[in-house]
Amino acid sequence: xxxxxxxxxxxxxxxxxxxxxxxxxxxxxxxxxxxxxxxxxxxxxxxxxxxxxxxxxxxxxxxxxxxxxxxxxxxxxxxxxxxxxxxxxxxxxxxxxxxxxxxxxxxxxxxxxxxxxxxxxxxxxxxxxxxxxxxxxxxxxxxxxxxxxxxxxxxxxxxxxxxxxxxxxxxxxxxxxxxxxxxxxxxxxxxxxxxxxxxxxxxxxxxxxxxxxxxxxxxxxxxxxxxxxxxxxxxxxxxxxxxxxxxxxxxxxxxxxxxxxxxxxxxxxxxxxxxxxxxxxxxxxxxxxxxxxxxxxxxxxxxxxxxxxxxxxxxxxxxxxxxxxxxxxxxxxxxxxxxxxxxxxxxxxxxxxxxxxxxxxxxxxxxxxxxxxxxxxxxxxxxxxxx
Amino acid sequence: xxxxxxxxxxxxxxxxxxxxxxxxxxxxxxxxxxxxxxxxxxxxxxxxxxxxxxxxxxxxxxxxxxxxxxxxxxxxxxxxxxxxxxxxxxxxxxxxxxxxxxxxxxxxxxxxxxxxxxxxxxxxxxxxxxxxxxxxxxxxxxxxxxxxxxxxxxxxxxxxxxxxxxxxxxxxxxxxxxxxxxxxxxxxxxxxxxxxxxxxxxxxxxxxxxxxxxxxxxxxxxxxxxxxxxxxxxxxxxxxxxxxxxxxxxxxxxxxxxxxxxxxxxxxxxxxxxxxxxxxxxxxxxxxxxxxxxxxxxxxxxxxxxxxxxxxxxxx
Numbered sequence: 001x002x003x004x005x006x007x008x009x010x011x012x013x014x015x016x017x018x019x020x021x022x023x024x025x026x027x028x029x030x031x032x033x034x035x036x037x038x039x040x041x042x043x044x045x046x047x048x049x050x051x052x053x054x055x056x057x058x059x060x061x062x063x064x065x066x067x068x069x070x071x072x073x074x075x076x077x078x079x080x081x082x083x084x085x086x087x088x089x090x091x092x093x094x095x096x097x098x099x100x101x102x103x104x105x106x107x108x109x110x111x112x113x114x115x116x117x118x119x120x121x122x123x124x125x126x127x128x129x130x131x132x133x134x135x136x137x138x139x140x141x142x143x144x145x146x147x148x149x150x151x152x153x154x155x156x157x158x159x160x161x162x163x164x165x166x167x168x169x170x171x172x173x174x175x176x177x178x179x180x181x182x183x184x185x186x187x188x189x190x191x192x193x194x195x196x197x198x199x200x201x202x203x204x205x206x207x208x209x210x211x212x213x214x215x216x217x218x219x220x221x222x223x224x225x226x227x228x229x230x231x232x233x234x235x236x237x238x239x240x241x242x243x244x245x246x247x248x249x250x251x252x253x254x255x256x257x258x259x260x261x262x263x264x265x266x267x268x269x270x271x272x273x274x275x276x277x278x279x280x281x282x283x284x285x286x287x288x289x290x291x292x293x294x295x296x297x298x299x300x301x302x303x304x305x306x307x308x309x310x311x312x313x314x315x316x317x318x319x320x321x322x323x324x325x326x327x328x329x330x331x332x333x334x335x336x337x338x339x340x341x342x343x344x345x346x347x348x349x350x351x352x353x354x355x356x357x358x359x360x361x362x363x364x365x366x367x368x369x370x371x372x373x374x375x376x377x378x379x380x381x382x383x384x385x386x387x
Numbered sequence: 388x389x390x391x392x393x394x395x396x397x398x399x400x401x402x403x404x405x406x407x408x409x410x411x412x413x414x415x416x417x418x419x420x421x422x423x424x425x426x427x428x429x430x431x432x433x434x435x436x437x438x439x440x441x442x443x444x445x446x447x448x449x450x451x452x453x454x455x456x457x458x459x460x461x462x463x464x465x466x467x468x469x470x471x472x473x474x475x476x477x478x479x480x481x482x483x484x485x486x487x488x489x490x491x492x493x494x495x496x497x498x499x500x501x502x503x504x505x506x507x508x509x510x511x512x513x514x515x516x517x518x519x520x521x522x523x524x525x526x527x528x529x530x531x532x533x534x535x536x537x538x539x540x541x542x543x544x545x546x547x548x549x550x551x552x553x554x555x556x557x558x559x560x561x562x563x564x565x566x567x568x569x570x571x572x573x574x575x576x577x578x579x580x581x582x583x584x585x586x587x588x589x590x591x592x593x594x595x596x597x598x599x600x601x602x603x604x605x606x607x608x609x610x611x612x613x614x615x616x617x618x619x620x621x622x623x624x625x626x627x628x629x630x631x632x633x634x635x636x637x638x639x640x641x642x643x644x645x646x647x648x649x650x651x652x653x654x655x656x657x658x659x660x661x662x663x664x665x666x667x668x669x670x671x672x673x674x675x676x677x678x679x680x681x682x683x684x685x686x687x688x689x690x691x692x693x694x695x696x697x698x699x700x701x702x703x
Contacts, residue, residue, distance in 0.1 A: 030525050266523030294485055294522045329611055337610035338589045343521045345485070347641055355589050373521065375607025 010083065014090035021087035025152045030265035032301045039259070043145035043304050045070045045081060046185050052140055055132065056253050057306055071192060078193045082179055082186050088144035089179055089186075092171045099172035110175050121181040123220040125191065128184050130224030136252050138279070143185045145304070146255040150282065153258030154271075236276070237386040239286040239318050239368060241269055241299045243311035254307035256282040260299035268293045268368070284308075286318070288368020288384050293318065295345055295367050313346075319366030319384040321348070321359045327381040330356045340370035340382045357382070438468045439629070442692070444667050444700045445657040450635070452497035453504075458703045459631070459657045460505060469628060470577050472510035477575035478502060478542075479627075481583050481598055482518045482533050484644050485526040491636045492645035493527075494583045496536035498633050498655065502579065503542035514542035517552075517571055518601045521644075524548050547571065553604040560620025562613050567604035572625065580627035580661065584634040584652070584668045586642030589614070592672055593643050594665040595630040596622045596681050596690075619684035622661055626690065630664040632656040634671055662691025663698050670695070 021042065024035045041063070043049060050067040053059070070081045082089045100107065128139040140146055151164035167178050179186045237247075241260055244250045261269045261284050268291040269284040286293050295316070299308050321340075329335040334354070341349035341357045348363035349370060357370075359382070366384045374380035447459040460466040470476060480494035488496055503514045516537045520527040524546030528534035537544035547553070553567035572578050582598035590597055599621050600606055609617040634654040638647030652671055658664035662685050666676035676682045676693045686693040 030523075031529060265525040268523075292522070294526045296485070296523075296526045335611055336589060336614045339607070339610055342588055342643055345522070345644055347644070347646075351588055369521070375611050 013084050014093060017085055017087045018090040018094075021148065022152055025149060025259070025262060026156060028259060028262050028302065030263060030296055030298045032263055032298050036263075036302050039302070040304055041066060042087075043149070043257075045085065046143055046145050047071055047188060048140055048143045048185055049145075049304060051132070052253065052255070052305055056249065070189070074189050074192045075195060079186070079189045081189055082183075086144050086179075086185075088148040088183075089176075091148070092167070092176050092179055095168050095171040096175050099175065102172065106173060110173075113174050114177060114180070117177060117181050121187045121190070123216055124181065125184070125187045126217055126220040127224045130221050131228040134225065134228045136228050136279075138256075139184060140255040140305070141282075142183060143255070144183060146257045149257040149259060153262045156262060157258075238272070238276075239288060239293075239366060239384060239386050241284050241286070241308045242293055242295055242297060242313075242316045242318055242365070242367070243300045243309045244318075245307055245309060250307050251279050251283055253305050254283050255305050257304060258282070258284075259302040259304070260284050260308060263298045263302045265296060265298065266294050267291050269299060286368060288371040289380055290372075292369045292372035293367040294369075295365065313365070316365045317387050318368075319386040320361050320364050321366065321370050321382050321384050323357060323359060324381045324383065327376055327379075328357070329376060329381070330354070337375060339373045339375060343369045343373045345369055439463045439659050440699075441659045442663075442698050443658070444660075444663055444698055446667070446700060446702045447655050447657070448653055448702060450653050452495060452635075453501045455635070455655045456498060456501035456505060459655055462701055462703045463629075463657055466505045466509045470506050470509040470511050473512045474506075474510070474576040475574065476506045476511045476514045476577045476579065477569075477571050478514065478516045478579050478581050479572070479598060479602060480516060480518060480533065480581040480633075481593070481601065482527045482531040482546075483520045483522075483601060485520075485522040485530045486645050487530050488532045490645055491638050491649045492583070492585060492643065492647070493531040493533065494581055494633045495635055496532035498631075498635070499533060499581065500536040500540040500542075502581070502631065503537055503540040506577075507541050511577075515571055515575075516542055516544040517547050517569065519547045519552075519569075519604075519606075520601075547602075550604055556624070558620060558624040560623065561616070563609075563617045563620040563624075566608075566621070566624075568625070569602040572602055577629075578625075578627045580630045582630070582632055583637050584632050584672060585637035585645075586639050586647060588642060590618075590681055591674060591679055592669055594668055594679070594682075595627070595632060595661045596665055596685055599625070615680045615684050618681040619688050619690065622681075622685045622690045623688045626661055628659070630656075630658055630661050632664055632668045634668055637672075639672075660691035660698075662686050662693050663695075666693045666695060667698075667700065 024039045027035050044063045044066040047067040047070055050064055053061050073080055132139045151161035154161040170177060240250055245253055258271065261271055268286045270287065271282040272280045272285050274281045295313060300310050325331040330337045336355060338351050338355040338357055341351050345367065346363055346365050348360050349357045350360055351357055366387060368384045370382045371380040371384050374382050445459050445462045447455045449455050478499060480499050482493045484492050486492040499516060506514045516533065528544055528546065534544045547569055550567065552570055554570050554573065555565055556568045558564060558566045580595050580598055582593060582595050585593055587593040587597065596618055600609060600618065603621065634652045634656055636649055636651040638645045639650045641647035654671065656664055656668055662682060665682050669676045669679050669682065682693055685691065692698060
């Protein structure tokens with residue numbers, strides 16, 4: 001009876017977790033308020049977020065107790081985060097249940113595959129860990145709060161969440177392979193759970209096996225070492241969100257959760273396409289000719305990783321505006337046009353007696369309002385050069 | 388580009404249908420301004436056949452938003468004359484920039500709310516509060532305090548920031564022959580223009596006539612042709628039933644975006660004649676109306692009177 005109650009409680013928690021995560025992302029809007037705080041606290045249960053902070057910001061954040069809570073509870077009772085609280089885990093539990101009911105014939109194969117793949121997770125973890133330590137955070141993209149958030153945002157923005165679809169199909173066929181083998185948080189916590197106090201089972205591996213293991217570990221580390229640089233490179237210079245870390249750090253720290261894209265009231269932040277390279281794929285950027293940044297700084301508030309740092313307006317430098325005088329209708333045709341100056345939110349454009357604009361580059365933050373507003377057809381006569 | 392072409396194609400299609408309906412010929416219309424003005428009076432819905440005296444300006448003074456508005460309408464002859472039971476009212480304040488009320492670059496939200504309340508009390512079916520801001524609608528509506536104030540008063544505030552809010556009209560000017568103009572305003576029973584008095588880098592001041600630009604989709608056309616003439620011709624095309632200028636406070640430099648130095652006048656100006664209202668407000672700011680080119684240009688087109696001697700200014 002007791003276990004039945006526990007199961008009921010577990011399912012209830014999972015259901016709440018799944019539903020609230022989707023709803024919180026759906027209502028995340030300017031100005032970010034309670035929903036953002038809840039999302040932040042919720043995702044900070046993931047110890048990877050703390051690791052990422054320590055790796056890049058080198059300071060212990062005020063919320064460190066949240067991931068520590070997860071770690072301590074894992075040490076005490078095992079992977080209760082994965083099985084009880086994780087919204088992505090909840091979705092995949094549900095999917096797995098459906099899969100088992102729909103394809104009962106696959107159950108033998110499922111068990112076989114799971115058993116065969118299970119040992120890989122340790123090496124996968126070492127591989128990811130090495131890349132992470134060397135300096136790339138895309139590893140972090142696979143953690144549940146980042147990945148699931150990213151896919152929900154894709155859906156909300158009207159794009160196809162193909163990774164989510166892929167993982168769901170995989171789960172239907174092969175059960176929760178994702179959670180137990182591929183999810184960095186899942187693997188991390190299962191390693192922690194092995195150390196747990198109440199069921200100490202640190203049985204020593206046999207010597208010959210440990211030698212083989214050593215080579216496998218060495219191989220995983222070597223692969224990571226060889227590959228990591230390939231996963232970090234700067235895109236062709238683009239405008240990043242206001243307060244974004246310097247380009248290389250930015251792509252390293254951003255976990256592509258997509259919250260900044262979801263919250264941006266002017267739809268200025270868009271995910272970068274894969275054509276810009278794997279390292280930049282789905283990182284947020286601004287195309288000012290399409291949509292300007294209104295410097296509302298909501299993206300800073302919702303960023304869980306600090307890739308978009310809390311930089312005050314005065315210190316923001318996304319880029320610098322440059323006027324193309326031969327194409328400017330005020331400079332070249334003597335037209336009464338000063339839209340760029342009129343719409344500059346930081347007074348970084350000054351006019352001479354004929355209303356011809358000049359950029360005061362020490363004041364320009366690079367928000368792209370001028371480039372966006374320029375009435376010249378096609379490419380604007382004033383453009384922001386990314387910092 | 389394809390989409391834009393398609394939409395403008397549809398626009399031209401509608402325009403030609405409309406012209407056919409008026410029994411007019413496109414080429415003929417473009418030839419002379421005289422004809423253009425005929426077109427305008429036929430095509431534009433009967434707008435400012437005013438219910439209030441045209442040669443009168445009401446200036447209410449004080450600092451309480453509700454009483455400023457109440458006094459003004461009382462002196463005009465009561466809001467009930469203008470807003471009939473079941474009327475659809477459109478207010479066009481200025482929330483073009485994402486500034487807070489205390490930054491004095493957008494129409495005072497409390498004044499707007501007071502007008503919304505008055506209209507609803509007079510039996511208006513709905514009160515829409517619209518603008519086409521430079522910056523993102525949500526940020527402008529939130530920061531300006533206008534969304535919250537209007538909704539609390541029972542009205543609707545939104546940005547007309549997609550082309551679907553506009554329809555192609557024959558504006559009948561020399562420079563501004565056609566424009567994509569706000570559908571909300573065209574279909575309104577009562578249209579009140581509600582600018583803030585503030586500095587504008589290019590035209591010196593932004594006032595009622597300039598505020599009308601926020602009802603046009605392609606503002607770039609104004610700048611790339613002849614800004615002053617376009618503003619004047621737009622004013623001739625569609626006159627509001629009433630212009631209310633928020634001259635409680637406004638920025639005196641760095642306009643229209645701000646932030647700038649703020650000056651307080653603690654006045655609200657009401658008037659039917661858009662040129663007269665702007666003339667008074669310009670004087671209040673410290674300019675001569677003749678210094679504000681679009682006022683002169685609009686007066687030249689016969690939009691209104693810029694000689695304050697010929698008007699009665701009633702202070703309440």
